[in-house]
Amino acid sequence: RSIGIAAGARPEAGRVAVYGIDFGTGALRSLEVMPHVGSVVSGDDVERVQRLLRTLRGMLDDRAKRFSEVNASTLTEYRQITGNVQEPRILLLLDGFGVFKQDWETTSARAPFYAIFMRMLGEGRPLGVHVVATADRYGAVPTAVSANVTKRIVLRMSDEGAYAILGVPKDVLSERSVPGRAIVDGLETQIAVIGGTTNVAEQNAAGAELARELRARGAVEARNIGSLPTELDAASLPDRIDDMPVLGIGDDTLGPKGFEPVGTFVVAGPPQSGKTTALRSIVAAMERFDPQTELFHIGGRRAALRDLRAWRRAATGIEDVRALAKELKDVVADESVPTRILIVVENVTEFGDTDAERPLKELFQAINRSDHLLIADGDVTQLSGGYGLIGELKAGRHGIALRPDSYDGESLFKVPFPKVQRHEFPAGRGLFVENGRFVTVQVPLAPE
Template identity: 25%
Template sequence: MLAHGPDELNLVLVDFKGGATFLGLGGLPHVSAVITNLVDELALVDRMADALEGEITRRQELLRAAGNLAGIAEYERERAAGRALPPLPVLLVVVDEFSELLARRPELVELFVTVGRLGRSLGLHLLLASQRLDEGRLRGLESHLSYRIALRTFSASESRAVLGVPDAHTLPPMPGAAILSAGTDQLVRFRGAYVSGAAPVGRVAVARRAHRFTAAPVTAPEPRPEPAGESVLAAAVDAVVALGGPAAHRVWLPPLDEPPPLDALDAGSALRVPVGLVDRPARQRRDPLVVDLAGAAGHVAVAGGPRSGKSTALRTLVAALARAHSPTELGVHVLDLGGGALGALAELPHVGTVAADPDLVPRTLAEVGGLLARREERFRAEGIGSVEEFRARRAAGELADEPATDVLLVVDGYAALTAGPADDPAARLAALAARGLAYGIHLAVSVGRWGELRPALKDKLGTRLELRLGEPGDSEVDRRRAAGVPARPGHGLAPDGDAMVLAAPGPLVHRPGPAFPPVRVLPALVAAEPLLDSVDGVLLGLDEERLEPVLLDPAEPHLLCFADVRSGKTGLLRLLARGIAARHTPEQARIVVIDPRRSLLGALPTSHVVEHAGTATAIADAGRELAGTLRRRLPGPEVTPEQLAARDWWSGPEVWVLVDDYDLVAPAGSTAPHPLAPLAEFLPQAADVGLHLVVARRTGGASRALFDPVVGRLRELGGPALVMHGSPDEGPLVGAVRAGPRPPGRGLLVDRRGAPRSVQVAWAEP
């Protein structure tokens, strides 16, 4: 450095252990990088290799851009001839304890061989120092080591490994005694200069530009006492600094450490926002980590082990999107199942709901599902061909009734959401992921490991952020690099395998605009009286997704209900009886009640109830009498084809049979014929004879009763069924739907219209 300026010589100083070797040299203009203490963080060794490979690529690109020049010598001739080319100084890579480095990372020898092979043309040179030389690890590197210096060795074999002769073993035991081999048969014995001692009094270190490297033999001076004061090294450093020169190109940037504040990054726009930094050692720079929700990768998954920063990552994502968009451009609903870390997002006007309550979570899922269904209908009705057209029309004010163009559903704690016996929220999320992007609906999900995601959902999550995993072998980016991710929150691997760190969300930025509306909550009690007169049909309750009244399908004559005690099955029958009486006169509809526990006595409209059977005998008589009535309604030979076409061969009221506590009608173990078995033959043609059968029973033991004459026939016919509170251990009751813990009156309605939907049965006062 004393002999060459920083425009001629740069250095990369690597100390595998500690960092004292190059202490004090880091601030010199010649030094491109000081890389120390790699033994404690082996991931930095890989980073160093990437940086050196990047420097090789950079130099090759400079030579190519200058006109496909053959090497650095031709490049310097072009500069000397007056071409405006940036300086391309020689780069000397100094590695201390390189044998231990190769012992930990044997594959690095390939990089050193590459430097040895290409270095002469690219201006790259190596200086490798070690206490011992293990020739078995060099694997071809030794042919590129032209100069070899051996100080006194412990054995003749070690000297022979370096110099080819045992002479270094016989050197005198004094510091600095060494032998130089310059690739010829001549060996030069010398004593190295000592730069850590005090500088001689009256001598001033002068940086001179000799422009050539020399290695001439010298006579070792006699040892003499050195006065205290500034060291030779310090004096030389001062002289180099005083002479100055352009700073060296930064081959090595400091590794990512603390998460940067979000407000230090660009704001972004159009659903494309930076959320962190990516370390690019091969390109010798740092790039923003950008999440783009506008394209095909519009769903996000964050995976990380305990205390890796998953919740903070989701908070950063929401904060970054909110910083770049108004509440009319982006709305957010949050399922906060990861410990409450996302509760602060409720301050943002973009965030409609932060749901952690067990009742609010399914309601939020239903709200987003309902939004998807409404947008699908709207796109068809208004001829909207794409979500881009939808955004443009919303921005122009044509669709001002839409509260937000894009909606993000954040799920912090996917495993907690899918662990309980709920209404299969994983299937709901998979449906949203499959169809949502076309309608401006996005998902952001956090998981503890990638295996927690079901394939149907995982394949749709195009943007994936991988933080530190509990088991690096679970990594889907790079298992080897995953093992080197620091145990600090926010650190992880970018999709291409480079290290990343997510930004700290910091203070939330509030953009002006009307707040995104919260989730409409399905009430725990829906009063029936205000709805009975306003609906055109028999009322069942409120639909959870649309919060609209649900009516019995007039094309379906039967209904099957499973519910445990105090879950609402008796209230359901009472509601249906009120609805029948509200929509039909006694001449149009009559009600027969089968009520073993007499729970409906005095609670039903007497004008329509023709029989209320509770005892076994009364129930059996009612079954036989109903069967006789229905048999007389079957078409006989006297019925004309016109009557058959018009379904007009009998007259009289429709018969509604409401059965409460069906499990008590024919108790388990009873050998008597089932009292309602005579009705089974009429169930398939119920619409032709005016029969409606509504059966309510407990979920306990339901799996054994699914094949009795009546319930089994109803399930075969595929009519609607309502599955309410009960034990999921009974298994699937209707299709794949099981009972589960649900509030009173809440149930899943399974019918031919599509997927099961959650319904709150309206409450009719006794």
């Protein structure tokens, strides 16, 4: 905390942007009051940890290119050559390196993000991107990391043998040393705290006062690291984005995410994952995008959307579904039809092995050859088949897997998903797949 505060205490000396990842007790969160502190992300907020590390990777890539173009080897040289004194020095505070390494180094989905951290250690210093990390014991820091550490602050250790391993005198610190007493560059040092008090409330008050003073002196606010909302109001979304209807908020830009309104679209997920909400929101999105869209509904007697609105046509029984599917197959194949058609099929697996299966299969084929849209939902465990009705539905390789598992990508869309855990996805959040690529999306809560 002292380093994070001190880094931006002199804004006139050059901009600094501080970010934090807290695997400890959450004490770093108090830094967010400072103007130069962008965000302090909790270690268990996987989504924001990934976004922060992706942001830092982008900074490394961008600076490496720009520094090379002007032949600058350090941030200081770049500022001098270009006159851009507003280029900030970046500082990442990582509280609890041991937990970070354990959770992120070996898991296949998270290992690339641990590699970003290692890259920051190796390449970051000349580019003005620095890391300050804490570890509760010397063994928590592997050689590959310690080899890139240029300065150590050694506080009181529980194991006296650790001092020799860390290369500092063992007779300086003891169990009687006061909190904050450390060895820095071989010298006994007392680490300062804001306000000069051990009372945390008084420290926070002093920090808030310093933050007000820094803003009055013109300190520039650091950019925050956002996150996807857990609940999203459909009214907050635009009617269209890039001339497409809006599915929800995308993780890649934290902005509206559109989808191509053609072909078959699969909404899959386990129970209570928000499948019905997703269907309802897609219908609402299509109506906002194109109010002239003709809407049709196919579903069993327990279909939740049957009474959602006045459909152009709706079918419930097997014979009615069979007849409507045959009729719609010819309609969507007719290129002279002037209006856009949206067909909603609820619980599509109910119609497998019935007289309606073949007409529905032919309807799915016709839809995938047309400019119209058909959306269908089902339990992810029942949509794993690759033949017949389900196979034709998934032929478009287009849709969203709500609360997904790592294997759902291959079984639903032939697109490999990263290693994910269902509990990390609230209701209405999933991996949206289109054109062979996926992105995490939060679907809005549509009005009942």
